[in-house]
Each structure stands twice: as C-alpha cells, then as structure tokens.
Amino acid sequence: MSDAARTIADLLQRSNALGSDPANTNYAGGNTSAKGTDRDPVTGEDVELLWVKGSGGDLGTLQEKGLAVLRLDRVRALREVYPGLEREDEMVAAFDHCLFGKGGAAPSIDTAMHALVDAAHVDHLHPDAGIALATAADGERLTREVFGDAVVWVPWRRPGFQLGLDIAAIKEENPQAIGCILGGHGITAWGETSQQAQENSLRIIREAQAYLDAHGAAEPFGAHDAARAALPEAERRAKASALFPVIRGLASTDAPMVGHWTDSADVHEFLASEKLAALAELGTSCPDHFLRTKVKPLVLDLPADASIEDSVARLKELHEAYRADYTAYYERHAEADSPAIRGADPAIVLVPGVGMFSFGKDKQTARVAGEFYVNAIHVMRGAESVSTYAPIDEAEKFRIEYWALEEAKLQRMPAEKPLARRVAFVTGGGSGIGKATAERLVAEGAHVVIADLNLENAQKVAEELGGPDRAAAIRADVSDEQAVIDAVHEAVLFFGGLDLIVNNAGLSLSKPLLETTAKDWDLQHDVMARGSFLVSRETARVMLDQDMGGDIIYISSKNSVFAGPNNIAYSATKADQAHQVRLLAAELGGHQIRVNGINPDGVVRGSGIFAGGWGASRAKVYGVEEENLGEFYAQRTLLKREVLPENVANAVFALTAGDLSHTTGLHIPVDAGVAAAFLR
Known part of the structure; x- marks a missing residue:
C-alpha cells in the first residue's frame, strides 16, 4: 500500500x-x-x-x-x-x-x-x-x-x-x-x-x-411541571396521531413537508421543565443545528391533557404568530443582496406530554432535524448545569442561515422528483399491483406506507424500497373497521400525514351465480367495497386535517363495466368501487382531494389473487391452461398485449404526478383495449 x-x-x-x-x-x-x-x-x-x-x-x-x-x-x-x-x-x-x-x-x-x-x-x-x-x-x-x-x-x-x-x-x-x-x-x-x-x-x-x-446541577432545566409531563404511552400515541396531520399542514404552509415524531425521555424532560419557554426562545447555537431546526421551535403552551380541539385551535394561533415573528426576524437582518426568505414555517414543533414533531423535505431530513434538536437539548442541559446557556445572537444566526454560500449549496441540489414530499398509503402493497405501485411511487420521490394483510410481505417490500426513511410496513385487514382506523393512525406516525391513497387490496372467487354463497359475496364486498370505503373515510379525515389536498385512487377493474361469466360477486363489488369514485370525487373536490379510478384487465403476473386460486378458476372458465392465462387475456384485447402490474402503476403515477391536476371522477382503462369495457 x-x-x-x-x-x-x-x-x-x-x-x-x-x-x-x-x-x-x-x-x-x-x-x-x-x-x-x-x-x-x-x-x-x-x-x-x-x-x-x-x-x-x-x-x-x-x-x-x-x-x-x-x-x-x-x-x-x-x-x-x-x-x-x-x-x-x-x-x-x-x-x-x-x-x-x-x-x-x-x-x-x-x-x-x-x-x-x-x-x-x-x-x-x-x-x-x-x-x-x-x-x-x-x-x-x-x-x-x-x-x-x-x-x-x-x-x-x-x-x-x-x-x-x-x-x-x-x-x-x-x-x-x-x-x-x-x-x-x-x-x-x-x-x-x-x-x-x-x-x-x-x-x-x-x-x-x-x-x-x-x-453540573441536578436540575439544570429547573423544576419539573407535572402538568406537562409525558402522557401514558397509548394516550400519547393517540394524541400524536390526531395532532400530527394538523401540525404537518401548518408546517407546510410555504412548501409541503414530511414529518417525524420523537418520543424520547430527553424530549419529555425538556417539555416538562420550568425553563422550557425561555430556553426554546433562545434557540439553538451550533450552525449545523439551526440550519436544520431553524433558529427556534414552536412550543405549544398548553398542559399535556389539553383537548385535541383546544390544542388544534392554539396551534393555529401560535403558527400564525410564529410566521409573523420569523418574517420580522428576516426583515430585521436582510440586506439588499440577501437570499429571499425561504419560508416562515417552523421546522420543530414541541407539544408537552406528546413529544417533538420535526419537518423536512423528506423523512431523513425531518428525522435528522429532530436528532439535531435533541442535540440542542443536551447542549442546553449541559450549559445550564454549570453556567447559563448563551447561544450566538440572532444576527449571527441570520448571517449563516441566509449566507450566500449556503444559498449556492441549496441551488446546486438536484431538482426534486414529481412525487417528492408526498406520502402514499397503498393497500395490498405486499404483492402484485400494490407492490408495483409502491415501487413506482418511491421511484418518483414519494414516501410509501405499505398496508397488507400479510405483514411479512409488506415488510419485505418496504425494506427493498429503502427502509424506514422511505417506506414503512403495516399489517391491515381492510375489512375490519378498527383495524383500518389503527393502521391509518400508525401510518400518520411514520411520516406525519397522508397525501396519496391507493385502494388496491382485493381478492376474488370465480363462481357462477348458483354456486356463489352469501359468504362468498360478503367476503369480496367486505374486502373491496367495504374496505375501500373504510380506507377512504379514514384517510380523508387525515387529508382534511392537513388541508393540503390529495389523491385517492381506486384500483377497480374492467369488470366494473364488463359483464363476464361466472363472476357475479367480484364484478358487482368492482362496480361498487367504481361508483365510490364518482361519489367521493363529488364530495371531496371542494377540499382539493381528487378521486379517480383505474380499470385493469386481468393482471396475472405477480398477482396474489391469481396465485391464490383465481387464476385456476378463470382458466377453467375459459378452457385454457393456467400458465397460458396471461396470453389468453392478451389475445382478446385490441392491442394483443398482456397487462402487467407496472402498467397499472404507471396509470397511478399519471393520475397523481401533477399533469392531470384538473382531473377527478375519471376511470382510466388499463386493459390493452377491451371493447366491451369501453366507457360510455
């Protein structure tokens, strides 16, 4: 060497x-x-x-x-x-x-x-x-x-x-x-x-x-305030998931942000301390800290047991005041050649009893901002334990935050991808269309929560997509109301909120009318019609709290308009999903939430539904070998092409990436051309 x-x-x-x-x-x-x-x-x-x-x-x-x-x-x-x-x-x-x-x-x-x-x-x-x-x-x-x-x-x-x-x-x-x-x-x-x-x-x-x-002094932050102490874990998580979308929406006033929640003992010690307000107002000192966290956080000045309604109302008041204060800070120090103000929203929001919410252009940036503020808490504790915390003054902070060299570094950053800063929730994301959709969304910059009945599959996909800074896995039975509520709450805690919902979870039993049982009917309607309704309802709550608009996509089917043989339960529930698209588009449009659907033909390759017996059933109906079913479907289309999971994922991207910003209530066929399923 x-x-x-x-x-x-x-x-x-x-x-x-x-x-x-x-x-x-x-x-x-x-x-x-x-x-x-x-x-x-x-x-x-x-x-x-x-x-x-x-x-x-x-x-x-x-x-x-x-x-x-x-x-x-x-x-x-x-x-x-x-x-x-x-x-x-x-x-x-x-x-x-x-x-x-x-x-x-x-x-x-x-x-x-x-x-x-x-x-x-x-x-x-x-x-x-x-x-x-x-x-x-x-x-x-x-x-x-x-x-x-x-x-x-x-x-x-x-x-x-x-x-x-x-x-x-x-x-x-x-x-x-x-x-x-x-x-x-x-x-x-x-x-x-x-x-x-x-x-x-x-x-x-x-x-x-x-x-x-x-x-160091035993209590460098002063006396402990029991009224601001950490809530019990279950209550803490519930309140965090209820407040997070609201806080994310406020922190995204100037530009959409992704969030991270920190629930550590260090954070709760600081939030319950006598000196919280005074020290938070002084802000951080090390340049690496405040470049990530802004000069100071927004602190909710309510006790831990304040109601959700009171907390939301106060957060909105404090956010307005924070923006005015930050703008005044900028105007106090900006010179003729200073870069333009980069946004007046907080990067760190502290909620006593609940924890710290940090924000950035992506999950990693948000997480690191939170880590840096924990560093700042350690710094303040150490300084206060032997002296008095005295960070550099705000004029010096401004000189660094709005440094021409820092601005030049930001300008050199590559352009963001079309779905950057957006958080997707994909049901049935562990295989087939759902997996392909999750892969495409992440490739285009989104963060994705993969919800699947098979948690192992979901976790495998999430790991393949980059792990917790990009994708998270949740077990979800979409037919179970409480399970859907819990899954959406967990999803919110991963990334701060939701912007793009893909109702993809499904199954199918191929039987003629006289052999279709009420159990068959209920199972398919519970998973797809009821499941899509529950997921749309709970995720819409999050999007309304955020007030950032959003997209809901239904993976329906050409069977929603095409009358095929021996398929009464599946096709009827797909027709239910198709009309949910129209109903929700009409109801949610005023909130800038767009609702659209995709009607694929049978997707054989990589499909959990087809692998689970549906493929064999349909092959028997059509009199072909199961391994030839994809080719059979292709030959009955106008384009003579097999529909693959990525073709459906492409349609999801087309509907959500921005070029179709004025489109809602639409169903896009992804069936290689099935004339009987043409929309009229």
Whole structure:
C-alpha cells in the first residue's frame, strides 16, 4: 500500500469511528483531514496534499469519494491573496483552483481550518459536551478550568478563511495545546498521527462530559411541571396521531413537508421543565443545528391533557404568530443582496406530554432535524448545569442561515422528483399491483406506507424500497373497521400525514351465480367495497386535517363495466368501487382531494389473487391452461398485449404526478383495449 493510500485509509477509519458515535458529532456534522504526499502524474514528483471531508458528507459513512483533495502549497498561498474578512466568501471559489486531480467532493467552508493548521491530522466536531461549554456564558473560564492550557478558547467567529487563520495562529502560539473550543460552535483537535488526532478529539469530549457530570446541577432545566409531563404511552400515541396531520399542514404552509415524531425521555424532560419557554426562545447555537431546526421551535403552551380541539385551535394561533415573528426576524437582518426568505414555517414543533414533531423535505431530513434538536437539548442541559446557556445572537444566526454560500449549496441540489414530499398509503402493497405501485411511487420521490394483510410481505417490500426513511410496513385487514382506523393512525406516525391513497387490496372467487354463497359475496364486498370505503373515510379525515389536498385512487377493474361469466360477486363489488369514485370525487373536490379510478384487465403476473386460486378458476372458465392465462387475456384485447402490474402503476403515477391536476371522477382503462369495457 502506498503512503497516500495508507493516509487515506487511516483518515477514513478515524472519520468513521468518530462519526458513528452521536456523542462525538451529529449526522453530517464536522469534518476531518489528513496531510501527506502523492505522486504528481504530470511532473512525476511528490506533492504535498490535503485530504479533507467534502461539503455535505457524513463522517460516520464517509468514503474516499467523499473527500476533497487539494494541493497544500496552493491553499497556503491563498493567505497572500486573502482580501480580508469582508470578502472572505470569495475564498471558497478559490479552493476549486487548488484541487488535485479530478473527481472527489467539493471543498467545504472549513477547508481553510484543516489546511492552515500546522498539524498532519485535524478533526472538527460538534459533540454535545463540547458545545455545552462553547455556549456557556462563561465558556472561556470553564475551558481553562476543565482543560488548563491543553485546550484553548476561540471566541465565536463564523466558519471561513479567517477562522482558519485564527486557529492556525492559536496552534502556533500554544505548542502545548491539543485543540480548542470554538465559542458557540464546537471543537477542533489535531495530532501528528491519525491515532493521536482521534485520541485528542476523544479526550476533549470525554473531559468535557466528565466535568459536566461532576459539577453540573441536578436540575439544570429547573423544576419539573407535572402538568406537562409525558402522557401514558397509548394516550400519547393517540394524541400524536390526531395532532400530527394538523401540525404537518401548518408546517407546510410555504412548501409541503414530511414529518417525524420523537418520543424520547430527553424530549419529555425538556417539555416538562420550568425553563422550557425561555430556553426554546433562545434557540439553538451550533450552525449545523439551526440550519436544520431553524433558529427556534414552536412550543405549544398548553398542559399535556389539553383537548385535541383546544390544542388544534392554539396551534393555529401560535403558527400564525410564529410566521409573523420569523418574517420580522428576516426583515430585521436582510440586506439588499440577501437570499429571499425561504419560508416562515417552523421546522420543530414541541407539544408537552406528546413529544417533538420535526419537518423536512423528506423523512431523513425531518428525522435528522429532530436528532439535531435533541442535540440542542443536551447542549442546553449541559450549559445550564454549570453556567447559563448563551447561544450566538440572532444576527449571527441570520448571517449563516441566509449566507450566500449556503444559498449556492441549496441551488446546486438536484431538482426534486414529481412525487417528492408526498406520502402514499397503498393497500395490498405486499404483492402484485400494490407492490408495483409502491415501487413506482418511491421511484418518483414519494414516501410509501405499505398496508397488507400479510405483514411479512409488506415488510419485505418496504425494506427493498429503502427502509424506514422511505417506506414503512403495516399489517391491515381492510375489512375490519378498527383495524383500518389503527393502521391509518400508525401510518400518520411514520411520516406525519397522508397525501396519496391507493385502494388496491382485493381478492376474488370465480363462481357462477348458483354456486356463489352469501359468504362468498360478503367476503369480496367486505374486502373491496367495504374496505375501500373504510380506507377512504379514514384517510380523508387525515387529508382534511392537513388541508393540503390529495389523491385517492381506486384500483377497480374492467369488470366494473364488463359483464363476464361466472363472476357475479367480484364484478358487482368492482362496480361498487367504481361508483365510490364518482361519489367521493363529488364530495371531496371542494377540499382539493381528487378521486379517480383505474380499470385493469386481468393482471396475472405477480398477482396474489391469481396465485391464490383465481387464476385456476378463470382458466377453467375459459378452457385454457393456467400458465397460458396471461396470453389468453392478451389475445382478446385490441392491442394483443398482456397487462402487467407496472402498467397499472404507471396509470397511478399519471393520475397523481401533477399533469392531470384538473382531473377527478375519471376511470382510466388499463386493459390493452377491451371493447366491451369501453366507457360510455
């Protein structure tokens, strides 16, 4: 292994070890670097290089492709052309002219810190214990008390080239130091070997935490308020599922958001504390925190046992006030060249007794925002336990939140997919049409709840689609009213609400009239007619609470209009579903909820219905071998094509992706052309 390859391997090993422990740094927070040499392919000579985590990466999962690689001589030469603090943002573009080779990640704003500090290995992290000292009102004194002269205090300065110069000077002036506490921000440590840098980082974190544990007050958040304590679990979950769609709708006033609910002991301790209102108003401090959580949360100022009605009314009042307050914050600090306001809705909503609701453009972003606010709670607890929590002021927060460099990073993000920010609920999603539909919806950016009587199938599909940040599995018997209610409540707790409903669950028994029993009739009507009604009713409640509109799709059948032989119960229930489409389109249109249907011909391949005996029955009716049933269906169509699950999924996408925004009450045939089933 070459020296450069060994340097990279050691850096990645250190980065992954530090980043995998949330006590060391938050998701995608901090950066690490290593200096070394590699052969210049042009000159054939060795050149000094810096390998540093690039913009947007995560230490815990960092790979070589996530490193920016720069020539050290060129980065260091930037000191001679640095135009000063007022123009330091120009230096980020200059980093691109220092890159070595091709590929790799874009250099981050912290590149200067890593390049200019005279140490072979540098770590910059955001540990809760370190930020607690960094945000304490007397953080400089505490740093000396905890570390002596081994760790140096650095007053708050926005990340950038000047901060890199400052830390480089501190390292030179304090040869005994192993690192520093960055006021309001985090820690930086260094070492001459990768192992030494890692040990120094962990030493700072460990000693900071030990000091807080040994000297911290027993109740840093003040007295416990029993009226705001966590509700019993069942009651807590029920209230969360009732409030979540309302809160999601409020948080989506400017742009649709996906939600995450956090129900941890840390959150409930904070919500029931005497200092909740005061500390929440101060907001977060570390730039990584408030860029994800906004400068402060919305806090419901009601006791835990407040009614749903009172809570909803108060949340709406507080949301209006929050938007006015955020707009005023923007207007206080915005300058002529500031980016436009990005939205005035909260990213974090705290509800005593229930928990924390966090929001983002997708589930991962929402979840991480919640994790960051939990980090902030830990920081506030630590700072308050030994001092007073004193985050950076709001003017500095604004400078970072509406930083031109941050705006440029957002503008570089790829365009969102057509169904981004939408949450789908697909019944019968564990196989056949439902599975294909779930796959298409996720591919187009949606989050999907897969509801199926067979939970194992649903879980397998959810895992294939990306797991809990993209798809969730629920067992649901759609013929059981309480089971449907419970399934919808659980779905809401996964992603915050629902936008796109696919009534797909079904089964069929192929029998002539005289052999069809009342049990046969009831079973098919219970699953499809009753089941679709129950799912539509319960999911419509959620969509009405959100006030964001939505889509309900019925997977009906060409049999809803075509009179085939030996199929009385199935075809009659499909006709029931088809008319539900028309009825609900008429009733829900005023709420911007569109209701449409899809009429497939028999879908044989991958179908749970056909595999469960329906295929054999229909093959017997038509006098063909079961394995030839798909081809038989194809040959009776005008296009001579077999209908596949993905063909139906395509129709679901067409109806919901936006191009048919003015269409409701429609039935789309997906039958390759069955003239007898033409709609009239």
